[in-house]
Amino acid sequence: MGKGANLVPDEGEKCVSEEIKTFKWNEIRQNKWIVIDNNVYDVSKFSNKHPGGKVILLNNVGQDATDAFTSFHKDVKKVEKYLKTLKIGRVVPESDVNQNEERKDELHKDFQQLRKMAEGMDLFKPSAWFYSLHFLQLIVLDLIGTYLIYQSGYQNWLTYFIAVACLVTTQAQAGWLQHDLGHLSVFKSTKMNHFAHRVVICAIMGFSADRWNNRHFKHHAKPNAIRKDPDIRFSYFYLLGKKLPKEVGEKKKGWLPYNLQQFYFFFTLPPVLVPVFSVIEMYIYMIRYMKIKDMLWISLYYVRWYYMFATSIGVLGAIKLCFLVRFFQSYWFIWSTQMSHLPMEVDYDKDLSWFRTQLITTCNVEKSAFNDWVSGHLNFQIEHHLFPTMPRHNLYKIAPHVKKLCEKYGIEYQCKTMSQATFDIYNCLKESGEIWYEAYNS
Known part of the structure; x- marks a missing residue:
């Protein structure tokens, strides 16, 4: 690498390295993840720390919990800060939706x-x-x-x-x-x-x-x-x-x-x-x-x-x-x-x-x-x-x-x-x- 080479990846390289994963619903249900606003979250480790109790999260795994999430949390923006660490991808748009x-x-x-x-x-x-x-x-x-x-x-x-x-x-x-x-x-x-x-x-x-x-x-x-x-x-x-x-x-x-x-x-x-x-x-x-x-x-x-x-x-x-x-x-x-x-x-x-x-x-x-x-x-x-x-x-x-x-x-x-x-x-x-x-x- 030559002297003065740019060690910071450009925007295009960022997009490639941080490419968002997508998951189908059958995979989400199989792995017991939770979906909120089409974002997929792995709550398996976090469930024990959840203020509302572990069971509430487990009762919603493999499902879209968007409305439940917004209904229970008064300050959604504050809670979303904690969600970022749990996010693993997004739901893939499925063409065979009935x-x-x-x-x-x-x-x-x-x-x-x-x-x-x-x-x-x-x-x-x-x-x-x-x-x-x-x-x-x-x-x-x-x-x-x-x-x-x-x-x-x-x-x-x-x-x-x-x-x-x-x-x-x-x-x-x-x-x-x-x-x-x-x-x-x-x-x-x-x-x-x-x-x-x-x-x-x-x-x-x-x-x-x-x-x-x-x-x-x-x-x-x-x-x-x-x-x-x-x-x-x-x-x-x-x-x-x-x-x-x-x-x-x-x-x-x-x-x-x-x-x-x-x-x-x-x-x-x-x-x-x-x-x-x-x-x-x-x-x-x-x-x-x-x-x-x-x-x-x-x-x-x-x-x-x-x-x-x-x-x-x-x-x-x-x-x-x-x-x-x-x-x-x-x-x-x-x-x-x-x-x-x-x-x-x-x-x-x-x-x-x-x-x-x-x-x-x-x-x-x-x-x-x-x-x-x-x-x-x-x-x-x-x-x-x-x-x-x-x-x-x-x-x-x-x-x-x-x-x-x-x-x-x-x-x-x-x-x-x-x-x-x-x-x-x-x-x-x-x-x-x-x-x-x-x-x-x-």
Whole structure:
């Protein structure tokens, strides 16, 4: 090489040396890579470091996760910096794409346009007044409940009942607030959302923030997907949908008489989910993964509960009150959330588009002041699943535009009355139980 030779390759040499690799979909599925905006990423080593948990990534391998990625990450540009190190190429444009795939791609583009419209309408901007009043509601109700317990204890059962009602409402409404914080919907700062999330769910409610995030985002990523959505893993006690009951029945398996699950469901899962199952599952998770920070935060809840109630009704009385409040809170939670999910399609992951997946697995309940308040605006379950980071007080504003997109693609948009949604829990359990019974006895 002669003196003064240029050691820096010119632009043409750069293009050759940095030529982007292309992969076909069958190769992507075989190697379990993830696709975002037609870029291919190898997440095999990164999955253990993923803040949302390893399983969320693994549940999307071999698929186009573009809509899921943009829906979950508030600051997409910031996250893209980490993605660059995982990028291995792009999806090769395939000429043999069938009509269904073309339609799926068209729906994806229309949904992205809908998202841009929502951003233009400032629907991802939280209202400080809304959340301030919501938090104030928790403080007022908690103080009223504490005062009534302190003044009368068990002496006046009417006063005690009113106190319990106030405390149950506090916990239920705190549940909706922590849900918003967990979805990064309340503050502009991600760190502030995480901090406030721990304050509400750990110190006020006594549950693990890390465990909630780990479980809840699996549900959002693959709602009602068998083996992927943790919220429908009740196989030993209940069978949901049409496919799983038939499979279990044909194998001649059945721990319980599932043809009667529409009756025993209301007396089994709701009363024990929050006060028993969630607590046991939470401590197993925290101990297994050494979630010391959550343990310390949760200790504030027990200290708070002791000084608020044990000093007036004793330690045993405080424990009984805690269980009673969580007992009724559990019914509130199950009723508000499951009426929008249980009656919908429950099946294996079909790798459908993000938009279509959310529409077949969620439904809405009519808007009203009561429905909005009692369900934490999760009566707009469809819109919440499509736009998880959107503040809940704005969900109704995007609903008409979601309906129009459904009409364009012939997708059913289900919106029910509160009574119909409640009865549909019974109806879907009954239908699934009958499918199992018929397959089991055939």
